[in-house]
Amino acid sequence: WMLRRERAAVTAASSSSSSSASASSSGAHDLVLGGLLADEQGMGKTVQVLALCAAHPPSLAEAPVGGMRADGRAALGTLVVCPLVLCEQWAAEVRSKLPRGGRTAVCVHHGAKRETSAAKLAGYDVVVTTYETVRVEHARGSRHRALFGLKWWRVVLDEAHVVRNRNTAVSKAVCDLERRHSWCLSGTPIQNKLDDLYALLRFLRYPEFGADYKVFEEMLKAAERSAAVRGKKRAAQHHGSEGERLHAILRSVMIRRCKADTFGGQAILPLPPKTITVVARPFDAEGQRVYAALEASAHLALERLEEMDGLQANYMHALALLTRLRQACDSPLLVRGAFADPTKAADDEPPTAAATAKAESLVKGEAEDCAVCMDTIQLETGAVTACGHAYCHDCIIEVVSKEEHANNGKARCPLCREDLMAKQCFPMRRLVPDAFAAVDAAAVDAAADAGAADAAPPPSTKMRMVVEALREMGEDQSDRAIVFSSYVSFLSILGDHLEGVEGIACARVRGGQSKTERERELAKFRSGEVRVLLMSLKCGVGLNLTCANHVILCEPWWNPFAEEQAMDRAHRIGQTRPVRVVRLAIANTVEERVMKLQEDKRAAAAAALGGGGAASQRGLNRLSERDLRTLFGL
Secondary structure, three states, rough: OHHHOOOOOOOOHHHHHHHHHHHHHHHHHHHEEEEOOOOOEEEEEHHEEEEHHHHHHOOOOOOOOOEEOOOEEOOOEEEEEEEEHHHHHHHHHHHHHOOOOOOOOOOEEEEOOOOOHHHHHHOOOEEEEEHHHHHHHHOOOEEEHHHHHOOOEEEEEOOHHOOOOOOOHHHHHHOOOOOEEEEEEEEOOOOOOOHHHHHHHHHHHHOOOOOOOHHHHHHHHOOOOHHHOOOOOHHOOOOOHHHHHHHHHHHHEEEEOOOOEEEEEEEEOOOOOOEEEEEEOOOOHHHHHHHHHHHHHHHHHHHHHHHHOEEEHHHHHHHHHHHHHHHHHHHHHHHHHHHOOOOOOOOOOOOHHHHHHHHHHHHHHOOOOOOOOOOOOOOOOOOHHHHHHHEEEHHHHHHHHHHHHHHHHHEEOOOOOEEOOOOHEHHHHHHHHHHHHHHHHHHHHHHHHHOOOOOOOOOOOHHHHHHHHHHHOOOOOOOOOEEEEEOOHHHHHHHHHHHHHHHOOEEEEOOOOOHHOOOOOOOHHHHHHOOOOEEEHHHOOOOOOOOOEEEEEEOOOHHHHHHHHOOOOOOOOOOOOEEEEEEHHHHHHHHHHHHHHHHHHHHHHHHHOOOHHHHHHHHHHOOHHHHHHHHHHO
16 A cells, blocks of 8 residues: 555545545545555554565655765655654664665764764665754754755654644644655544644645645535534435545545454454553542542632633633642642742743733633644643743753753744743743632642641552552563653652552653663663653653553543553554553542543544544534533533
8 A cells, every 4th residue: 555655556446435525536645645654553654664665765766876966955765753752763673674784774863963964864765853853954044954955755754643733843844844755654643633634634745635724624614514414423424525525535545454453354463452441449538638629619710710701711721720630639749739830940030021921812712732742731831932932841841951952052942943041931820820829729728638748648549549550460570560640740759659668669751851861761661670660641652662561541631542652552563461451540530521531532533534524523622611511520
């Protein structure tokens, strides 16, 4: 299939079963020299790309004898763009799967000492780089533009959903890479809404629907209107609808296979079984007091929001309240000591007008994605730069710190490239303190109810649940477990308890670690020096951790596909043992309600990728007022 896509040999007959809507787009997909490889996580997308590299090397017509064209540009091999954590993994796979005698086949293009000469990059068969490097080299005035000084034979976006926000600098940058073939790799191409697909179609250079967002947006709107008129079931069956057109477009350039798929009665990918167990338990007495105090205060705050402008007008504020409830489910400590604002330093600059205005607009307006990690910015953990751009606080601090280290203390905003210092990244709490007043008051009450701040509290209900799940591994030293949480602060508390009280040694991987530190922690886990790896949910993207056969998810996350990616760090090609997944939740709280929301979102995404997608658009959009009230238990 991938060879046919690159050779433009896909014919209308290949999608003749896709109805008249598919036929209308059959000519367009032939112009896409590449496609979307959307197999489930852990099914060997990397190996498939390397097989394609071996089977379809650069054409002599594109790369004349000598390698370089007269204008100094070259057509060479494959450029792989991926998250930083996957660079070495890709390079190792290339070296093992694509040996080329004495020639160096692969180059990792990243960091301050990366290659600046396009001519030298042309000597490699495969170049592996990061999304951040592409964004930096694309920026106006950049001294390093080697990636944009070449014409690539093929460009591959691994974890392509990273570029799903069409307005971010990195999403625009990858589209400007000159290339013959374009590939998107993602087991979860839809993360939040159907709108995520536009950025992928744009990179693939799909005519019309990938070239003009207004055309794509109108198709989605027409699909929703069709669903509203016909009813979801009839709309999904109506082959001439706009929803069917979207599905036909996807089928024409996408292949998606799941681990459960069979061919000839046999599993297409024989893997050991993966069992998923949901463990939901009620709070202990202390946890219940803290949670009840927060929930009561949150209900009062919601009533005030409804009386003012309504919940949708205060969307980010509502999400902040939910975040506090979710943190309380992990440990009362997360809502007791979080209000001293450790991010505020003595030499902090006063917030700029642009930063304050942006923060106020976020509190009142639409949710926004962080341009670094592409997750929705949370009011509780967000930050706004002096130039008025919003990010996750940890994300922007990490980017600024790395740039300062690489560029003699100088850094720039990822979006506008204005000069930026860490102290000019203002936490949302500092910019809009009134938005936190109600939940802060609840936390103070909760802290007083739970006891003195300097007391040594017993482990929380959730911590005891994690310990029990780890104890179930047994004594077999080859068994290893990954413990995922969305909150680094909880992993820190949990890790200290496991090592100091339970005698369970842990490795720890979190955002903000240097590449060397992260690799050292992973090596401890892979070698068996420790049996438990504590990892923040964002840090596990793309990693191959088949040495683990137990996965523990400490809390449900808004995005169920992030959880699926976490599970599949262990359950993937190379796994030889059954994988046990334990999903933890506190009963009768926001966590159980988030799980219900996850199921709706999974169903909506499955419908979009497998048919009848437009009728599912509502299930992928931001939370409705009804959703918010349900999550708060109202």
